[in-house]
Amino acid sequence: MHKLIRTTLFLMLLYRSSASAQDTTLLNLLNDSLSNHHQPDVVTGTFKATQIINTPTVQAPAKRSLQFLIMHRFGRLNEGGYALFGLDNATIRFGLDYGITDWLAVGVGRSSLEKTYDGSFKLKLLRQTTGKIPVSVSLYELLTYTTLRYSDKPFLTSRFRTAYTSQLLIAKKISSKLSLQLTPAFMHFNLVKNPADKNNIWEIGLGGRIKITKRMSINAEYNYLPDNQVVTDRVYHSLSLGLDIETGGHVFQLVFSNSQGMIGPYYLAKTMDRWGKGGIFFGFNISRSFSFKK
Amino acid sequence: MKNFLLLFLFTLALQKSHAQMYLTRNGYIGFFSKTPLENVIAENRQVYAVIDPDKKNLAFVSLMKGFLFAKELMQEHFNENYIESDKYPKASFTGNFTGDVDVKTEGVYPVQVNGQLTLHGITKPIQVPATIEVHQGKITGKSDFKLTPADFDIKIPSIVREKIASQMDVHVLVECNPK
Structure with a gap:
């Protein structure tokens, strides 16, 4: 019986601490979701200009x-x-x-x-x-x-x-x-x-x-x-x-x-x-x- | 006595599962810089947001590369020179709100949001007014406020200072569904 009371108290404590830690838990939830759904990134800004010096670079003026x-x-x-x-x-x-x-x-x-x-x-x-x-x-x-x-x-x-x-x-x-x-x-x-x-x-x-x-x-x-x-x-x-x-x-x-x-x-x-x-x-x-x- | 305790545990467990969370993966954050010389508009429609109305907690995460500009060169400069998205790919917010929101009654509830905003690797406490709307089982969070890039160590060089406002108007709109 004592054991049961102790378990209950422990669970209550756990519950309370999980409630106060909710802030970061929510953020972790979002971060996990983000890394699961994240699409690969296209690399931009390989060079600043459209030419290294004389040689053209992979950069080009954007549309319009x-x-x-x-x-x-x-x-x-x-x-x-x-x-x-x-x-x-x-x-x-x-x-x-x-x-x-x-x-x-x-x-x-x-x-x-x-x-x-x-x-x-x-x-x-x-x-x-x-x-x-x-x-x-x-x-x-x-x-x-x-x-x-x-x-x-x-x-x-x-x-x-x-x-x-x-x-x-x-x-x-x-x-x-x-x-x-x-x-x-x-x-x-x-x-x-x-x-x-x-x-x-x-x-x-x-x-x-x-x-x-x-x-x-x-x-x-x-x-x-x-x-x-x-x-x-x-x-x-x-x-x-x-x-x-x-x-x-x-x-x-x-x-x-x-x-x-x-x-x-x-x-x-x-x-x-x-x-x-x-x-x-x-x-x-x-x-x-x-x-x-x- | 034993039964009572079990019942008590059961209600606790029930209470916890009842804590309904509302989530979205395509929330909106836009920021606007207005100067006489140039207007800059950037919009991100892939913002992750979660609101827990019972505990009055909420969190946001967005990828900086998700901000789209009308001019591609501006977007490149935003990522390369200002926000440094290779080094600091995400912006995040975690905090709570004050004010009563009854998820069972439709309506618009004004609230005050307090929390920690992390941007460009720097975390700052912010406090902004917002509204939470309960409508057809969804929760929509909305807020308009101003942010100062200098607070987050985002430097604007003197040569373009007249084209970029020292304060940005930020609009946030997240329509969250029950999880």
């Missing part, structure tokens, strides 16, 4: 938003004090990119280098998803058309002025700070300087970013051009370093690169300068995003 991009490179640092270490000279590219859907963006641009117009699209094929898809993959297709007049080359028809660049962008956001991108590329030039130069050129790029604060990151990209493809000109692999600073709808990128050109065929296959000799172009990219949603 327009990005205005200014890419600017001064002259070579080794031009010396007379040209204020390259600051007297500049090449520039203006670009407009628009998100038609969340997986397709189209763009147009114009570079002062060889007065080149370009048209492009970026197609999102895969999006990195936690526990499901390890990488984001996009396809970037770029068509370039140079309009620089050569009085000595009357044979330069529109066909010969056109080149095509395809890049497969394979990116992984490894942590909230570190993202890497592997970028195999294929280019086709309708015209090359000599028969020994290849019309079809393969190239592979590796790039990434490390965030140093929430709104700043250090970026780097290296584009490796295998030998015996461009032989007439002495070309080098493109190496670029940059600093991203993001402020609301703007991304500023400060850039050092041995490539003067900022679009596919130029930085991938026409990089004529090298870091070792001070053939470094300082410059910046500035993007501004406009959304046409309410």
Whole structure:
């Protein structure tokens, strides 16, 4: 009988304590329910900008938003004090990119280098998803058309002025700070300087970013051009370093690169300068995003 | 005597099982920032909420990535720069309310909700007015209040300070069904 009373008292105590602990019990109930029903997350913000430095990233303008991009490179640092270490000279590219859907963006641009117009699209094929898809993959297709007049080359028809660049962008956001991108590329030039130069050129790029604060990151990209493809000109692999600073709808990128050109065929296959000799172009990219949603 | 005790235990057990809880997995939390330069609207329709009207306890949990913005870039900045959803994926609230709610009588009952709100890894006590509506066997909790991001160590850089209000209007609406 005593035992029964003791059990009852114990149960009553247990009951009371469970009542007072109800607060956290309710929260635990919700947390359990949440982890049971939770859907995998699509990884966002792999990079801050639509380009690492020159190489396009898996980021693209969202549906119904327009990005205005200014890419600017001064002259070579080794031009010396007379040209204020390259600051007297500049090449520039203006670009407009628009998100038609969340997986397709189209763009147009114009570079002062060889007065080149370009048209492009970026197609999102895969999006990195936690526990499901390890990488984001996009396809970037770029068509370039140079309009620089050569009085000595009357044979330069529109066909010969056109080149095509395809890049497969394979990116992984490894942590909230570190993202890497592997970028195999294929280019086709309708015209090359000599028969020994290849019309079809393969190239592979590796790039990434490390965030140093929430709104700043250090970026780097290296584009490796295998030998015996461009032989007439002495070309080098493109190496670029940059600093991203993001402020609301703007991304500023400060850039050092041995490539003067900022679009596919130029930085991938026409990089004529090298870091070792001070053939470094300082410059910046500035993007501004406009959304046409309410 | 033995029978009496058994009866007593039985009533206790009965009382406990009678404690009806009301639950939802698609509650709503929205927050609004209004400035002359820009309005920011974010809405989460996958809020988990539970209300226990007998014990006057309630709890909320929501995933920060569940907040949807009209502009995708804003949503990305919200997750990356402000709320840091990789580091602090959830917001939660646990607390109780004061005021009488009779679940057997339909009507709107004004209450005062007190408890602990955890946001961006920081827990703060909050006290907000709310209403609890009993209608067709459901319990709907509703509350409008203001939150200050700075209280939860969410920093707004000076360059965008004119576009983001220092206080957010928060709307909560949870329609809970008996569990």
